[in-house]
Amino acid sequence: MKRLPWIFCLPALAFAHMMSMSTGDVTVSGDRAHYELRMPLYEIAHVKDPERSLFEHIRFASGGSDGRLTNRSCREDAAEASFHCTADYQFAGPVDKLDVECTFYSVTVPNHVHLLRAENAGKRDQAFFDYSFAKATLRFVPPSPAEVAFTQAGAGAKSAISGLVQILFLASLVLAARSRRELLSLGGMFLAGQIAGTVLVPLTSWQPAPRFVEAATALTIAYLAVEILMLPQAGSRWLVAGVLGIFHGLYFELLIRNTGYSAVWVLAGAALMEVALMALFALAFARIGRVAAALRPVQVSASLLLVFGMVWFCIRLAG
Numbered sequence: 112m113k114r115l116p117w118i119f120c121l122p123a124l125a126f127a128h129m130m131s132m133s134t135g136d137v138t139v140s141g142d143r144a145h146y147e148l149r150m151p152l153y154e155i156a157h158v159k160d161p162e163r164s165l166f167e168h169i170r171f172a173s174g175g176s177d178g179r180l181t182n183r184s185c186r187e188d189a190a191e192a193s194f195h196c197t198a199d200y201q202f203a204g205p206v207d208k209l210d211v212e213c214t215f216y217s218v219t220v221p222n223h224v225h226l227l228r229a230e231n232a233g234k235r236d237q238a239f240f241d242y243s244f245a246k247a248t249l250r251f252v253p254p255s256p257a258e259v260a261f262t263q264a265g266a267g268a269k270s271a272i273s274g275l276v277q278i279l280f281l282a283s284l285v286l287a288a289r290s291r292r293e294l295l296s297l298g299g300m301f302l303a304g305q306i307a308g309t310v311l312v313p314l315t316s317w318q319p320a321p322r323f324v325e326a327a328t329a330l331t332i333a334y335l336a337v338e339i340l341m342l343p344q345a346g347s348r349w350l351v352a353g354v355l356g357i358f359h360g361l362y363f364e365l366l367i368r369n370t371g372y373s374a375v376w377v378l379a380g381a382a383l384m385e386v387a388l389m390a391l392f393a394l395a396f397a398r399i400g401r402v403a404a405a406l407r408p409v410q411v412s413a414s415l416l417l418v419f420g421m422v423w424f425c426i427r428l429a430g
Contacts, residue, residue: 131223131274133215134369137171139206139231139251144171144178148196152187153322154219155194161185164218165196169225172210173202192320206231209249213240222273226370237370239266241273263372267380270366272388276328276423280359281385283335283416285392287348298389300353302382307353308360309367309374318368324361326424331355333420339413 133150148165155161162185171178178200185196209229216223225240231251238247254262272278284301288294312319319327338351363381367374 131220132366132369133219133223133225135169135225135227137209137227137229139209139229141205142202144200144202144206144209146171146196146198146200148194148198149188149191150194150196150215150219152192152194154223158218161194161218162196165194165215166198168214168218170212171200172212173206173208174204176203178202208251210246211238211240211249212246214245215240216242216245224270224273239269241269259373260376263376264380264383266366266370266372267363267377267382268384269380270363270377271381271384276325276332277359277362278388279416279419280328280332280335280355281388282392283332283339283413284352285389285396286412286416287335287339287352288393291393293348294389294393296349297352298386300349301356301359302385304353304356305360305363305381306356306378308357309363309378310360312361312364313368319361319365324358324365327358328362329420329423331358331420333417333424336413336417336420340417 131154133148133154135146135148137144137146146169148169150161150165155165158164162183165185166180166183179202181199181201183196183198185194187193188195209231211227213225213227215225221242223241226237227240227247227249228237229235229249229251234251234253236249236251236254238244238249240247284297285294288297335351335355338345338348363374363377366372367377
């Protein structure tokens with residue numbers, strides 16, 4: 112199978128975060144709301160005056176007018192390695208639906224996701240906020256089964272490509288395939304390993320931290336690159352893909368743990384997106400790789416991936 116050099120896939124490492132997620136809970140009672148935020152400490156290490164900056168990038172409104180922030184407080188939680196904030200808001204009248212605008216991605220990292228859970232008189236709703244969806248309206252109406260499936264599968268699909276590390280790994284998986292048949296084998300085993308990692312971890316007492324998941328998945332890129340460079344004719348590469356898929360499954364386990372979503376829908380959405388992306392990469396490599404054949408695209412691409420994987424692994428391990 113022809114391959115494409117990967118020079119164009121090396122943007123700044125600052126965009127390589129695989130796990131960048133904060134959670135919030137807002138409880139509405141009449142014309143008041145109480146908000147709690149938990150943000151990983153490493154996401155705001157570079158932010159000056161994080162208490163002020165964070166509350167400047169989230170807004171609650173109802174009935175066309177903004178809620179008035181009556182008090183706020185923040186503290187570091189060393190046990191959870193998180194920045195924990197609470198705040199209270201006053202509205203002009205009773206809240207039946209809540210309009211929210213959240214732009215935390217502008218003060219943390221570009222692919223940051225904020226999960227907001229809301230409750231009002233026993234009715235619940237929730238929303239995701241990132242650079243592509245900064246606004247949402249929480250209506251406190253139980254969603255239909257179809258809406259649940261669409262929302263959860265969509266979250267899995269978006270999460271599958273939310274970080275550069277994930278995208279580069281899928282690219283390296285396609286790069287490692289020496290034929291279309293082997294690509295099917297590698298892709299299938301990777302997805303099987305990913306499912307195993309997602310499903311089996313909750314059965315244990317181990318709860319991997321986001322930093323560990325990022326470091327582990329970065330290392331999978333480096334390992335696969337070594338396989339391509341040092342063992343170009345190695346057999347059983349499908350088994351390696353399955354094992355590496357387990358590490359990627361840890362990311363979805365974190366997502367499911369934080370959101371309470373169904374593993375079936377999240378993994379289904381993720382698998383569809385990953386299969387589509389691998390097919391796109393394979394098509395691109397086959398067409399453009401003919402032009403680049405004289406440049407030894409496999410070796411060059413694998414070398415770049417090895418450097419990226421090791422550098423990002425060290426950054427996350429030391430950071």
